[in-house]
Amino acid sequence: MKGEVRAFAPATVANVSCGFDILGFAIDTLGDVVRVKEKKEPGIQVVSITGDHGRLPLDPTKNTCAVAVQALLTELNRTIGLEIYLEKGLPLGSGLGSSAASAVAALVATNRLLGEPFEKKQLLPFAMAAEKIACGVGHADNVAPCLLGGFVLIRDYQPLDIIKLPVPKDLHCIVLHPHFELNTADSRAVIRDRIAVTQATIQSGNVAGLVAGLFQEDFELIGRSLKDVIAEPYRATLIPAFYQVKEAVLAAGALGMGISGSGPTLFVLTKGKDQIQQILEAARLVYYSFGLGVDGYHSSINTEGAYVLD
Amino acid sequence: MKGEVRAFAPATVANVSCGFDILGFAIDTLGDVVRVKEKKEPGIQVVSITGDHGRLPLDPTKNTCAVAVQALLTELNRTIGLEIYLEKGLPLGSGLGSSAASAVAALVATNRLLGEPFEKKQLLPFAMAAEKIACGVGHADNVAPCLLGGFVLIRDYQPLDIIKLPVPKDLHCIVLHPHFELNTADSRAVIRDRIAVTQATIQSGNVAGLVAGLFQEDFELIGRSLKDVIAEPYRATLIPAFYQVKEAVLAAGALGMGISGSGPTLFVLTKGKDQIQQILEAARLVYYSFGLGVDGYHSSINTEGAYVLD
Numbered sequence: 001m002k003g004e005v006r007a008f009a010p011a012t013v014a015n016v017s018c019g020f021d022i023l024g025f026a027i028d029t030l031g032d033v034v035r036v037k038e039k040k041e042p043g044i045q046v047v048s049i050t051g052d053h054g055r056l057p058l059d060p061t062k063n064t065c066a067v068a069v070q071a072l073l074t075e076l077n078r079t080i081g082l083e084i085y086l087e088k089g090l091p092l093g094s095g096l097g098s099s100a101a102s103a104v105a106a107l108v109a110t111n112r113l114l115g116e117p118f119e120k121k122q123l124l125p126f127a128m129a130a131e132k133i134a135c136g137v138g139h140a141d142n143v144a145p146c147l148l149g150g151f152v153l154i155r156d157y158q159p160l161d162i163i164k165l166p167v168p169k170d171l172h173c174i175v176l177h178p179h180f181e182l183n184t185a186d187s188r189a190v191i192r193d194r195i196a197v198t199q200a201t202i203q204s205g206n207v208a209g210l211v212a213g214l215f216q217e218d219f220e221l222i223g224r225s226l227k228d229v230i231a232e233p234y235r236a237t238l239i240p241a242f243y244q245v246k247e248a249v250l251a252a253g254a255l256g257m258g259i260s261g262s263g264p265t266l267f268v269l270t271k272g273k274d275q276i277q278q279i280l281e282a283a284r285l286v287y288y289s290f291g292l293g294v295d296g297y298h299s300s301i302n303t304e305g306a307y308v309l310d
Numbered sequence: 311m312k313g314e315v316r317a318f319a320p321a322t323v324a325n326v327s328c329g330f331d332i333l334g335f336a337i338d339t340l341g342d343v344v345r346v347k348e349k350k351e352p353g354i355q356v357v358s359i360t361g362d363h364g365r366l367p368l369d370p371t372k373n374t375c376a377v378a379v380q381a382l383l384t385e386l387n388r389t390i391g392l393e394i395y396l397e398k399g400l401p402l403g404s405g406l407g408s409s410a411a412s413a414v415a416a417l418v419a420t421n422r423l424l425g426e427p428f429e430k431k432q433l434l435p436f437a438m439a440a441e442k443i444a445c446g447v448g449h450a451d452n453v454a455p456c457l458l459g460g461f462v463l464i465r466d467y468q469p470l471d472i473i474k475l476p477v478p479k480d481l482h483c484i485v486l487h488p489h490f491e492l493n494t495a496d497s498r499a500v501i502r503d504r505i506a507v508t509q510a511t512i513q514s515g516n517v518a519g520l521v522a523g524l525f526q527e528d529f530e531l532i533g534r535s536l537k538d539v540i541a542e543p544y545r546a547t548l549i550p551a552f553y554q555v556k557e558a559v560l561a562a563g564a565l566g567m568g569i570s571g572s573g574p575t576l577f578v579l580t581k582g583k584d585q586i587q588q589i590l591e592a593a594r595l596v597y598y599s600f601g602l603g604v605d606g607y608h609s610s611i612n613t614e615g616a617y618v619l620d
Binding site: 018019020021022023153154155156161163165191192193194195196197199200201202203204205206207208209210211212215221224225230 | 328329330331332333463464465466471473475501502503504505506507509510511512513514515516517518519520521522525531534535540
């Protein structure tokens with residue numbers, strides 16, 4: 001057993017418009033880093049968290065890193081001592097899978113420290129246990145792409161059925177994180193419990209189109225399929241400038257745009273990198289006209305998922 | 311202009327479980343044949359129909375072949391004389407796309423007779439106009455695979471967006487047509503107008519899984535994805551022995567089973583041909599125990615769609 005290991009886990013875009021609650025993908029430029037270090041006394045201790053402005057709990061029963069690692073150790077029936085150091089690279093409450101990235105980075109580091117008793121995919125249930133603590137529900141649409149990379153379909157939860165989808169080489173992503181905070185609970189509360197079957201059929205058609213577009217590397221089809229009738233019409237009312245930004249980025253050459261997770265961050269997909277700067281500029285202008293600042297990141301799709309550093 | 315042309319159009323399985331109203335595929339062994347022949351006097355005349363036990367209308371405003379051909383001629387702004395001879399190979403009201411096959415065969419024959427003014431895909435709107443007369447709604451989930459072959463996704467209707475999906479080479483189909491008639495209107499009436507968002511999400515996950523399975527030639531994934539929460543739970547109550555047949559064919563090695571279109575015909579997918587006989591036998595035994603006869607057909611997937619004969 002190596003004394004300490006550091007791991008990186010990427011930001012993720014869950015839902016991907018038509019893939020409400022079943023799709024997610026990982027991006028390259030943003031993520032969390034967790035260092036896990038052996039200690040003599042048994043038990044898990046969250047020693048330090050940086051980059052969270054003091055908002056995340058150190059309590060190991062509430063911290064997602066510690067909860068995930070505890071689930072892993074429980075499965076192995078091991079009681080060892082571990083120190084956890086979390087460096088947040090992701091903004092909290094942004095809809096970029098912040099809690100998922102912390103949990104996954106901690107799991108990948110711990111798994112390596114222990115000599116890799118688990119394959120990567122086998123770490124999923126532990127990350128989902130942490131998501132349950134952080135978000136109230138043990139969804140996999142952030143943790144699965146965060147762990148595995150690329151586009152990931154969660155076909156079913158009982159039992160868990162995770163399908164990795166191909167990523168067209170020229171597919172790029174822009175993440176727009178407005179300086180505006182949206183409560184995840186509010187964002188979930190606006191969604192209706194029931195929808196018309198005709199709407200469910202539209203959603204199915206689009207998610208089938210998106211999956212086909214990824215396999216066929218058909219960028220136009222990917223763009224046409226980025227439509228969501230379940231969450232977007234309601235969540236958009238909570239996100240300032242949503243429709244104006246959408247109009248602007250599509251006019252500037254984007255394939256499509258949607259809400260990342262429960263928002264307020266938006267994701268934009270593009271073919272190649274040529275339009276990236278004009279799309280970022282167009283989005284910034286709209287946000288500014290609404291009196292809002294925005295952080296805009298360009299990224300390719302991360303196809304490997306979380307990994308050990310050094 | 312050639313004096314007469316005959317064309318064949320295949321039976322189709324619409325919905326394909328999770329693909330309610332958006333997916334269909336064509337099968338090889340069953341279909342309709344239409345002969346179209348020039349005549350001197352302008353106007354469309356349905357001269358004869360065989361195999362329908364006298365149930366289909368000869369009236370060109372009600373006959374799907376004539377309605378489809380009229381739509382084509384109207385688009386071309388042509389008034390010529392045509393005789394139509396329809397040989398029904400498909401049972402009526404079986405859920406195998408009987409009206410679609412007649413309309414598509416008539417269109418493919420007429421298009422060839424006129425020197426192919428349209429590409430195959432361009433014939434779709436004419437076939438949909440005929441479906442509207444026959445079924446009350448201009449759905450494309452039978453006519454699109456009937457015309458184009460293979461698995462076809464109807465991603466959207468406005469505008470029409472048809473995506474051909476790949477067909478794994480070893481994928482085979484069994485069609486079980488019990489001697490029992492089900493009224494299409496009854497079969498549509500039982501479906502609820504609204505569903506829970508959680509159910510819509512399950513449906514989306516399965517249709518995404520089915521599309522991924524077809525691209526990846528992952529037969530197990532195709533089988534696991536053949537689940538329908540929108541129509542099957544309700545339509546199954548109108549179809550004798552549905553759950554018993556399902557249990558029997560799965561036990562005999564089928565990948566999955568569902569209702570073909572609005573039923574009562576069922577479709578079964580298999581990997582390869584080895585289990586075909588035992589699946590057919592298992593299904594027959596169940597139907598017999600319910601006092602029902604059944605016609606069982608084995609077929610590969612038709613990947614070419616309708617074609618000109620001779």
